[in-house]
Amino acid sequence: MFDLSGRLALVTGAGQGIGAGVAAHLADQGARVLVNDLALDRAERVASSIETKGGDAEPLVFDVTDLAEVVEALASRGLDIVVNNAGNAGARMMQPAPFREMDPAQWAPPIDVNLHGVMNTTHAVLAGMCERGFGRLITVSSGAGVVGLPIGVAPYGAGKAGAISFMRHIAIENAALGVTANSVALGLMAMTEVHDEALVAKLASTVPCRRLGTGDDLGPAVVWLASHEASWVTGQTIHVNGGSVTT
Numbered sequence: 001m002f003d004l005s006g007r008l009a010l011v012t013g014a015g016q017g018i019g020a021g022v023a024a025h026l027a028d029q030g031a032r033v034l035v036n037d038l039a040l041d042r043a044e045r046v047a048s049s050i051e052t053k054g055g056d057a058e059p060l061v062f063d064v065t066d067l068a069e070v071v072e073a074l075a076s077r078g079l080d081i082v083v084n085n086a087g088n089a090g091a092r093m094m095q096p097a098p099f100r101e102m103d104p105a106q107w108a109p110p111i112d113v114n115l116h117g118v119m120n121t122t123h124a125v126l127a128g129m130c131e132r133g134f135g136r137l138i139t140v141s142s143g144a145g146v147v148g149l150p151i152g153v154a155p156y157g158a159g160k161a162g163a164i165s166f167m168r169h170i171a172i173e174n175a176a177l178g179v180t181a182n183s184v185a186l187g188l189m190a191m192t193e194v195h196d197e198a199l200v201a202k203l204a205s206t207v208p209c210r211r212l213g214t215g216d217d218l219g220p221a222v223v224w225l226a227s228h229e230a231s232w233v234t235g236q237t238i239h240v241n242g243g244s245v246t247t
């Protein structure tokens, strides 16, 4: 079950964190994985760690917000599975603030990576998936795209909600062509750049399962959505969150 042998997968923003975990799980199931990131050293590290464990992976640098770069990198690849994981991170880490205090210059970056990035990769791969009669589009969204939160992330939430809605429309437009499009809405995850143990413990205490999530929590859900067996699952938002948001 869930054998991905012979499938070519892309995970964007997979040079660290959740995306790295997802890439490893896809490779474990037999997929060849293109490990995308803005940072070459990160993508190389993750790809080589997959290869060391016997998997098949290749680093692939591009910026998901740059349509021309995305098309050049992906159009001729024949991708079967695309996991839109790149989010606000690294140099583009968003600065949380209540919207009324936010400079309008802060609105666009989270929407650019979390919504336009997903549209860019989808544009580059969708026609080929439809022609071949198989495709799996999986977008990593967030509880912030589903419910309101008091943590100063309104533009990020708008980008994540937009991506969920975009997946639903793509799902319905292409449902008869063998292409599925789904989202996973994550709760509080362990963050690569946060090393404050007291803060981690405080955040974990707010999660019903009493711990932060990892790529190992998301990876199996993505493997399932990417599989042949999930061909009747499309247009959905799967919550992977330790019970934080129940709908």
Ligand SMILES: NC(=O)c1ccc[n+]([C@@H]2O[C@H](COP(=O)([O-])OP(=O)(O)OC[C@H]3O[C@@H](n4cnc5c(N)ncnc54)[C@H](O)[C@@H]3O)[C@@H](O)[C@H]2O)c1
Binding pocket: 012, 013, 014, 015, 016, 017, 018, 019, 036, 037, 038, 039, 042, 062, 063, 064, 065, 084, 085, 086, 087, 088, 089, 090, 092, 113, 117, 140, 141, 142, 143, 186, 187, 188, 189, 190, 191, 192, 193
């Ligand atoms: N960490 C959380 O608590 C949490 C919660 C809900 C949802 N999410 C979502 O999960 C996903 C992964 O989060 P994470 O915490 O592992 O992130 P992270 O910041 O640890 O890693 C993201 C990676 O994406 C890369 N990246 C950023 N912008 C990019 C771009 N434009 N093009 C290509 N690569 C780019 C970065 O270089 C980085 O290596 C994101 O979409 C995030 O919004 C995270």
